[in-house]
Amino acid sequence: MKDIVVYNTLTRKYEKLETLTPGLVKMYVCGPTVYDHSHIGHARTYVAFDGIKKYLMLRGYQVLHVQNITDIDDKIINKANELGVDWREIVETYSKEYFELMGKLGIRANINPRVTEHIPEIIEFIDDLIKKGYAYVAPSGVYFDVDKYPYYGQLSGIKDKKMWNQETFVKDKKNPYDFALWKCAKPGEPWWESPWCKGRPGWHIECSTMSSKYLGKQFDIHGGARDLIFPHHENEIAQSEARFGVHPWVRYWLHTGYLTIKGEKMSKSLGNIIALKDVLAKYDPKVVRLWLLSAHYRTELNFDWEALERTKTSLERMRMTVSALRRLVEKGSPKGRLSEWEIEAINKAIDLRNSFHEAMSYDFNTPKALASVSEMMKLGNEALEKESYEASLAVLGAIEEADRVFEVFVEESKADVEPFVELLVEVRKELRNRKLWDLADMIRSRLAELGVRLLDKGKETEWRFA
Template sequence: MPFYINPKVTTHINDIVDFIEDLINKGYAYKGKYSIYYDIDKYPYYGQLSGTKKEQWEQETEFLEDKKHPYDFALWKFKKEGEPYWNTEIGEGRPGWHIECSTMSSKYLGPQFDIHSGGQDLIFPHHENEIAQSEARFNTHPWVKYWLHFGFIKIKGEKMSKSLGNIIPAKEFLDKYGEDITRFYIGSYHYREPIDINEESINQTKENYRYISSTIKTIVNEINSLDRTFYLDDNKIKIWKELLNYEREFINSIRDDFNTREATKILLEATNYINKNVIGSETFTLYFTSYNFYNIASRIYGLWDDIFYGKEYKENLTNILLNIIIDIRNELRKNKNYELSDKIREELRKIGIDLLDQGNKTIYRFI
């Protein structure tokens, strides 16, 4: 799925400069020889996200001398030979890392927004500094209501890192396993826990995905041919309630901090239950309840759209609808109601469908 907005730092330098100027004017930033710095002592909530207090890191003496406090961080770095730079009102140079995120997120989402995500390794100092900058500029608290921090990806139990040489680029993974399996695989973990990528767990995911997909297909394909006369015996009422229970548990697990690991477990258990108790029952209510449950799951995972609304289904539906219309029109013709049968043909032609009468048979084609 494409992003609505996918901003790049290099096209937002003016906004970054405005942000920094505003911080200087409000007294939160000051100019040094090498950089413009954020004055952490001016901001009372520093450390609210990470619990980390103003941290001193290893720095060269010339930088320490340039700053008011050793823990102040750079908003703008003045031009250095061989580095890219922009000529701006606050001087020639380039933005610091943290200010980029504060500027672009606030520009498009406003001075306060609901969710900010990122890897767990970014909590400190990156996100802590983003908060300090943004709350100072916009005078909001909190700037972000919920932080979602993702667990690391591990490969066969080891952290994925360049130095270990065990990196799997996302594109390679997608090419090998496909988008749907990748999505379902990541969704079978909780976002905060580490994902341990190994062949065995991927194969298990593939199997689960196929199992759920084929169950949904059966439900979708069979539901329309079922008799809707309403009668449920006690046993079927029990099954129906159990299905509603699975649905409730599934939704609750998503409501509980997006616990997709738990949701996936429930989805699998429900699928087992549906295969044992619903498929083959020829009972519309049970199929329809299962259908609804899977439809909710489909929207949450962003999967199985093709089964619910896919090309195949739509083409099939168009075919059925057109044959119904052709039958009615032929009835009208038999009764010599040419006025109405011609109107049907004209109306269909307006939406790009041509009816061709061949003897006593009528066929359609798209024009």
């Protein structure tokens, strides 16, 4: 089995994964700010990292996965003011929706810390930065002194100070690019007591505090969408390395590519946000999960309803193949002697399993891994046609192993489709006996669309998964 190699945004290189603790991956993924509906772009990132986590687990790693909830922020306050409700109502509504949708997509982190439950730790973090000379107190709040940190710009590659401006400028900041650690509350805003003023945390300090609380002063993987590289992740690195005196703070930075609509990044200003709940209302979450994993996590992915429809059809066929393989294996038994074809098929199943792992081992290349799964399905259909127990068993094992990452091909809870296919074949036989050829042909065509091939042999009909 090959070493796992990842593309590290920090070094801009492919690197062998070597964890701080052998056999354990500590991974933090930036979660949502719960002020509105989760959208398909969120799902792209969270599904990608779930696939990464599950492949690491398949390879024998224990994974401690932390994904936060930002439950206090300017956007939440503004939304509450816009609707005339308490800010906590906004948080409750959208965090509940978020967890429900993630559950449907098969995503569950080990820990989902919330900002408002970690205010004392955040204050302690900021106080330590002040004592170490990396932060200063101003009338409007507490700010990180970027000039005191020598590596600023290492993650984003932005070295020009003129390009560092990232927040609304306030007069009491030393530099326009210094960022807020603590914001003094304005009238009507929620606040917490602190040594500096009644207020609330800045955005960036929240993730540094929660990740270090649960994963330690250094950890293995930090992930998120590409648009978080600057300023959010850049600021996280600066304040964390400043406090803990470590470099690098995180070993590997992984970032997902944008999800676009007709080639444009989703944004409220363009009015092209697609709510995840609306997508899941139209498509099985497994279809959405498979479609999202069909693209490499670092590439740009364009949202396309037609692509989802094609994925739906493809997944239906794959599931029927897996169902038929499981049935044959459950009913069959070893013959004790293999044909040349069966020996070749078993060896091919092994090769396809190896090619799946080779793809996933090199920066989690899910589209290449899916190509191997597709070949497994073709081989499985050949095994079904030849009614080979041994070949079916080998192929099924390879598919089920791959599905520990994708979690879409094997259906545990749905009723068996085989009796329904048999029923349709019987109905079609009766229609042919009555010479109702149009209806008989319609059943043949519709079954073909679902991946079922009918073979007429005189008055009898056999069927196979295509």
